[in-house]
Amino acid sequence: MSAAIPLLKEGQDDPALDGPPPPRRRGAMTDSRLRRVLLYAALVVAGLTFLVPVYWLFSSAVKENSDIYQYPPQWLPWPPVIENFGDAWAAAPFNHFLVNSLIVTVVGASIKLVNASLTAYAFVYLRFPAKNLVFLLMLGSLMVPGNVTLIVNYITMANLGWINTYLGLILPSAGSVFGMFLLRQYMLTLPSDITEAAAVDGAGHMRKLFQIVLPMCKPMLVTVGVIAVVDMWNDFIWPLIVTNTVEMRTLPIGLLYLRSAEGYNDWGAIMAGTVIVALPMLVLFLFTQRHIARGLTAGAVKG
Template identity: 60%
Template sequence: MAAVPTAAVTPVRRRRTRPRRPLWAYALLVLAGLLFAIPLFWLLSSSLKTNAEIYSWPLQWLPSAPNLANFTRAWESAPFDSFFVNSIVVTVAGTLGKVVLAVSTAYAFAFLRFPGKNILFLFMIGALMVPGHVTLLVNYITISNLGLINTYAGIILPGLASAFGTFLLRQHFLSLPAEVMEAASIDGAGHVRRLISFVVPMSRPAVVTVALIAVIDEWNSFVWPLIATNSLDMRTLPIGLMFLKDAEGINDWGVIMAGTVFVVLPMLLVFLFAQKYIITGLAGAAIRK
């Protein structure tokens, strides 16, 4: 029997087919998307409507003629320029402080050995379960005794420690290749150099995720800036919305919605541009116990 030429025998490659998801899964996904998208759409649409269009029945989803005067009235009815400056200062300084503390603390929990390390980590995990409002009175007394009421420092300092950010980064640091850290140690790199030159660059998605969560938290904070300030020129944007509502009255919803757009739009743009980092950072931290 003649041998079959090897060139004539070719392996059959099977295409990998992804399992088809059931139709109800797509229906639930669309429903969940609508639950989030409809209120946002109504906010943007109402900011361009007159009061008659907002109160019309049946509902008028789109304005007949976009009314940009609502944004002008909102800006002139409240000092939004001061609100924006205050929110930017508090958000930038608070985010930088949170990220620096979270990165350094997570590095200590992940790579350093010291007495009581596991107990301290359990206390930090327990802090995640304590509502923030429990510490409002203590924080206010402390800030008042330090003479920091109605200052940027008084708004920023009590919230600098981030238990969630530390936990997330610690979990991600533990998933880094041990060979890289051993090579850095053999090369003579100290802890600061390892952190700055190796750990942080390899953990960029997780660090960006913590920074974005801190940005959103600082930007949307309402209760503590309201308590820690007593003058209008130190208020932040969320408190400015309350001032706008009191100034314009509850019936002028077009102006109030326009003011709400001033608060929501910056964070919406930040999330749209950085959502991939959030997904990557959270997924990377979830793979390590």
């Protein structure tokens, strides 16, 4: 006869389940630790790849010219040479460069953001013929290199008499297809019940856009705005082509002017000028990185 199997009373636990859980295999634990170590090592290498050049730039901006070429390198400059920033500012008319960059960046980025918002709203909430085809054609324009349109834009600006003017600097780059795409994808994730309720209450498109849709798109608006600001601030080729006087140059062109003025001798001043150009965008990113991460991860992948 087979051994009798004891029956468990109601509420009684199985003694076989009361023991400790089976130990994990040592090989699996070792593989998990190895993968974690390799992941951290890869992150450290990637971080150093970006941080070391930036640190070298900022440290070289406060070094003596001879210390920049010193080997082994001097990683901690002491005493700092703050005079490099004054030499850079005096060697080139950075006051004109800074004012021009601020005007071009603020006005150009604002126009880009407004255009992207209006276009994205139209593609999501309006009905018009061949809407999907127009959207695909606009996305296809992202595949065209910007250098292809330089000659056409220059001829257009010359015919309009806008060479060496703020209009010539700003208007050719007043549209942002990439920003429109990001905002459109984010608007597709918004609940339609809110906009439908607003339409029932008699709200028009402009009221829905500015009072309902855009406030809910704040993370993506910040993302698109930062992208537009960085794009306008760092633009080099177009300002170099469309301006022909020093008084209308922007900061990236000012670095080229500074290098030609200083030659290859005073690299401390050149590095200080580079810090003047790069520092505002670094500060802007540090203050907006949380909104950028939220905007890019919330709705940019929804079709």
